[in-house]
Amino acid sequence: MASFLADAVVYLGAAVLCVPIAKRLGLGSVLGYLLAGMVIGPYLLGFIGQEGKDIMHFAEFGVVMMLFLVGLELEPLLFWRMRKQVLGLGGVQMGLTTLVLGGMALTLGYTWQAGLALGLSFAMSSTAIALQSLKEKGLMHTAAGQSSFAVLLFQDIAVIPILALLPLMAMAPVSAAGPGHWFDALAGWQHTLVVVAAVGGVVVVGRYVVVPLLRMVARTRLRELFVASSLLLVVGIAFLMESVGLSPALGTFLAGVVLANIEYKHEMESDLDPFKGLLLGLFFMAVGASINFDLIRNAPGALLGTTLLVMVVKVLLLLAIGRRAGMAFDQNMLFAIGLGQVGEFAFVLLAFIAQLGILDGPAIDTLMAITALSMTLTPLAMLANEKWILPHFGTKAKEEQPADSIDAKHPVIIAGFGHFGSTLGRLLRANGVQATVLDNDSDQVDLLRRMGFKVFYGDATRHELLEAAGAQEAEILVCAIAPEAAPLLVEVVHKHFPHLKLLVRSRDRNDAYELMDQGVLHVYRETLDTAVRMGVDVLKELGTRHYSAYRAGQNFIRYDQAALKELAAKRGDKVDYIASVREKIADQEDLLRKDLQHDPSLGDHAWDSEAMRQANKQN
Amino acid sequence: MPRILVLFAHPRLERSRANRALLKRFPEHRDITFRDLYQLYPDFNIDVTKEQDLLAAHDIVVLHHPLYWYSIPSLLKQWIDLVYAFGWAYGPGGTQLGGKVSFHVLTTGGATEAYSVDGFHGSTLAQFLLPVKRTATLCGMTWLPPFAVHGTNRLSDTELERIAEQYGLLLSGLASGSLVPRELVELERLNQAVPLTI
Numbered sequence: 001m002a003s004f005l006a007d008a009v010v011y012l013g014a015a016v017l018c019v020p021i022a023k024r025l026g027l028g029s030v031l032g033y034l035l036a037g038m039v040i041g042p043y044l045l046g047f048i049g050q051e052g053k054d055i056m057h058f059a060e061f062g063v064v065m066m067l068f069l070v071g072l073e074l075e076p077l078l079f080w081r082m083r084k085q086v087l088g089l090g091g092v093q094m095g096l097t098t099l100v101l102g103g104m105a106l107t108l109g110y111t112w113q114a115g116l117a118l119g120l121s122f123a124m125s126s127t128a129i130a131l132q133s134l135k136e137k138g139l140m141h142t143a144a145g146q147s148s149f150a151v152l153l154f155q156d157i158a159v160i161p162i163l164a165l166l167p168l169m170a171m172a173p174v175s176a177a178g179p180g181h182w183f184d185a186l187a188g189w190q191h192t193l194v195v196v197a198a199v200g201g202v203v204v205v206g207r208y209v210v211v212p213l214l215r216m217v218a219r220t221r222l223r224e225l226f227v228a229s230s231l232l233l234v235v236g237i238a239f240l241m242e243s244v245g246l247s248p249a250l251g252t253f254l255a256g257v258v259l260a261n262i263e264y265k266h267e268m269e270s271d272l273d274p275f276k277g278l279l280l281g282l283f284f285m286a287v288g289a290s291i292n293f294d295l296i297r298n299a300p301g302a303l304l305g306t307t308l309l310v311m312v313v314k315v316l317l318l319l320a321i322g323r324r325a326g327m328a329f330d331q332n333m334l335f336a337i338g339l340g341q342v343g344e345f346a347f348v349l350l351a352f353i354a355q356l357g358i359l360d361g362p363a364i365d366t367l368m369a370i371t372a373l374s375m376t377l378t379p380l381a382m383l384a385n386e387k388w389i390l391p392h393f394g395t396k397a398k399e400e401q402p403a404d405s406i407d408a409k410h411p412v413i414i415a416g417f418g419h420f421g422s423t424l425g426r427l428l429r430a431n432g433v434q435a436t437v438l439d440n441d442s443d444q445v446d447l448l449r450r451m452g453f454k455v456f457y458g459d460a461t462r463h464e465l466l467e468a469a470g471a472q473e474a475e476i477l478v479c480a481i482a483p484e485a486a487p488l489l490v491e492v493v494h495k496h497f498p499h500l501k502l503l504v505r506s507r508d509r510n511d512a513y514e515l516m517d518q519g520v521l522h523v524y525r526e527t528l529d530t531a532v533r534m535g536v537d538v539l540k541e542l543g544t545r546h547y548s549a550y551r552a553g554q555n556f557i558r559y560d561q562a563a564l565k566e567l568a569a570k571r572g573d574k575v576d577y578i579a580s581v582r583e584k585i586a587d588q589e590d591l592l593r594k595d596l597q598h599d600p601s602l603g604d605h606a607w608d609s610e611a612m613r614q615a616n617k618q619n
Numbered sequence: 620m621p622r623i624l625v626l627f628a629h630p631r632l633e634r635s636r637a638n639r640a641l642l643k644r645f646p647e648h649r650d651i652t653f654r655d656l657y658q659l660y661p662d663f664n665i666d667v668t669k670e671q672d673l674l675a676a677h678d679i680v681v682l683h684h685p686l687y688w689y690s691i692p693s694l695l696k697q698w699i700d701l702v703y704a705f706g707w708a709y710g711p712g713g714t715q716l717g718g719k720v721s722f723h724v725l726t727t728g729g730a731t732e733a734y735s736v737d738g739f740h741g742s743t744l745a746q747f748l749l750p751v752k753r754t755a756t757l758c759g760m761t762w763l764p765p766f767a768v769h770g771t772n773r774l775s776d777t778e779l780e781r782i783a784e785q786y787g788l789l790l791s792g793l794a795s796g797s798l799v800p801r802e803l804v805e806l807e808r809l810n811q812a813v814p815l816t817i
Binding site: 544545546547548549550551612613 | 694
């Protein structure tokens with residue numbers, strides 16, 4: 001226990017120290033984590049020793065989660081629209097890179113199996129590094145971002161058949177899941193069969209078991225239970241995949257794709273996101289710590305040279321592909337350099353290759369070192385590209401998001417779609433204004449989706465969900481969630497999306513005071529208009545002319561709003577909130593006293609013939 | 620028999636002695652429809668289709684209102700703006716009002732003499748209300764002189780009662796056909812068409 005806590009302190013401490021420094025220096029968080037790993041690794045400070053490898057296994061779970069989230073993002077419709085990019089860019093990249101790097105390996109005297117395995121491993125780019133960097137720089141929607149995503153997607157998917165086919169080239173008996181595993185007894189073709197069955201199982205179970213289960217959990221409205229189910233889902237699939245000798249990352253990726261269309265997608269995304277971030281950070285630190293500096297020290301030139309050679313080959317091929325796809329130079333550079341490293345999947349593939357005996361131990365160690373080095377060098381290369389290359393080639397102007405963006409964002413977000421929010425939403429929709437709706441009632445969400453609303457399920461006070469709903473691009477946020485939660489939402493919006501115009505529903509004047517204290521300019525008391533409307537109808541029933549009653553009502557609303565502001569200002573002086581009941585009574589008294597002074601017919605003499613008669617008589 | 624639509628517009632009827640008196644004697648007649656606009660549309664949100672349907676079903680359109688700043692009250696203006704629509708009342712296909720008859724029934728605080736070229740206001744009622752007349756004639760309606768009640772502040776209750784009776788006779792005369800609009804065009808005031816009973 002003590003050593004676990006000590007380890008935790010070392011890792012978290014290193015991350016907390018190094019990442020902000022790296023970010024401040026403009027290096028990005030990935031490089032920060034890698035550097036932190038090197039610093040605490042066995043070759044520098046030595047806080048962690050050989051157990052770095054174990055940490056790596058644990059931290060690989062970050063990659064697993066990332067792929068699950070990538071899969072979730074991948075709605076089939078989106079995938080279908082991107083199919084040309086995915087197959088065209090991704091397929092060509094994988095094919096060419098494997099051919100060239102494999103060919104180079106052949107000339108160095110490797111067997112064709114070894115060459116192919118090496119080529120396939122090194123053709124992989126790092127989804128973690130590339131996506132993280134693109135997201136941090138806000139480049140996901142540019143041509144470079146979209147193309148990178150397409151290529152990475154193809155690679156992520158390609159790992160499945162690669163892992164299934166590698167055993168067929170095996171020189172040694174398969175021992176994927178450790179010695180003595182039931183799996184070892186199987187022949188190569190049986191192995192493949194089991195893999196296919198497992199993948200099919202994930203698809204079927206995802207469709208017909210997971211969704212109803214999540215629905216049930218969501219209905220309990222216990223947030224932690226939902227987080228737990230999301231984690232269970234990912235861990236469960238990872239476990240299943242590992243026990244059939246497949247990469248857990250692939251299994252969860254598949255599960256993500258299967259679940260991409262369910263209504264709890266965004267909720268799951270925001271639940272898993274912190275875990276993913278933390279574990280990915282850990283993963284990068286483990287990579288940094290596992291870099292074998294002895295190897296580098298023994299043959300620094302050769303290792304660094306090989307790494308640079310691999311990267312240059314990859315970048316050149318990517319540049320050629322990007323050029324054929326018609327990308328502008330600056331976009332192409334971002335695309336090629338972003339994907340120019342050897343990615344985390346290479347670790348997975350290389351470990352598997354070692355187990356299969358296709359390559360020997362020392363060679364694997366070197367290849368792993370090259371992979372880690374290339375991942376470390378990527379952020380530097382990107383930085384160099386940004387600082388020294390792009391400025392010389394002009395077109396750095398940020399690309400606008402294309403008009404037919406896949407995920408159309410709406411200018412209005414309605415948080416909370418109960419009776420209040422839905423009435424408002426219907427009014428907007430009847431007038432051609434599409435709004436994005438956030439609600440945390442799963443039954444309600446179901447219904448609304450069937451009616452064609454764009455609805456996100458989840459807690460609207462969480463900025464990740466707001467982000468997913470397009471708060472960054474929206475103009476107006478209507479807050480119609482439970483009045484108890486409204487102040488929290490206001491706080492989140494003020495902090496993360498200060499550009500949003502906030503219109504907040506409050507239940508009564510006490511809620512309104514709190515919101516006004518928070519600086520909300522547009523507060524709507526749900527009781528005010530309804531009560532006034534009802535009062536106007538009472539006046540009408542009593543024989544008041546309708547127009548006079550209507551004006552009286554409108555005037556009263558205006559007067560009451562002013563009174564609210566006045567009392568809110570007064571209220572701010574009172575420090576003692578304990579006497580809140582008394583305060584409420586005092587409030588009511590204040591209000592009633594003001595009402596007595598208020599003359600509703602003030603300013604209505606325009607149409608008063610009686611007044612004119614009096615004036616005429618005096619003349 | 621011609622059917623009559625009376626559009627009554629007064630934002631503060633409860634304070635108007637003259638108009639309350641006029642409405643007191645308002646004739647109950649199956650061919651006379653009375654519409655109290657400020658009562659129907661306190662929020663100024665006029666149901667255009669409904670109003671157009673009503674117009675289509677009537678032959679004489681009476682604009683009954685107090686004279687406000689030499690013009691009609693704002694809701695009546697709003698009503699005209701929205702209901703006499705392009706393509707319905709005027710413009711291509713806008714023939715729905717053709718052949719109908721229209722005129723004012725109005726009350727003024729000022730005396731009759733004040734509404735003359737030499738009078739206090741320097742213009743006649745017809746001059747002040749020319750835009751309303753032109754709107755009607757543009758839509759193909761026959762325009763009649765106004766039924767005007769002047770100097771309302773000085774009229775006694777009995778005088779008002781008699782004028783109300785006169786107003787009632789005018790409407791029922793038009794509805795029964797005993798008064799023919801075509802023959803009233805040249806009058807200065809419609810008040811002259813019906814004798815003031817003493």
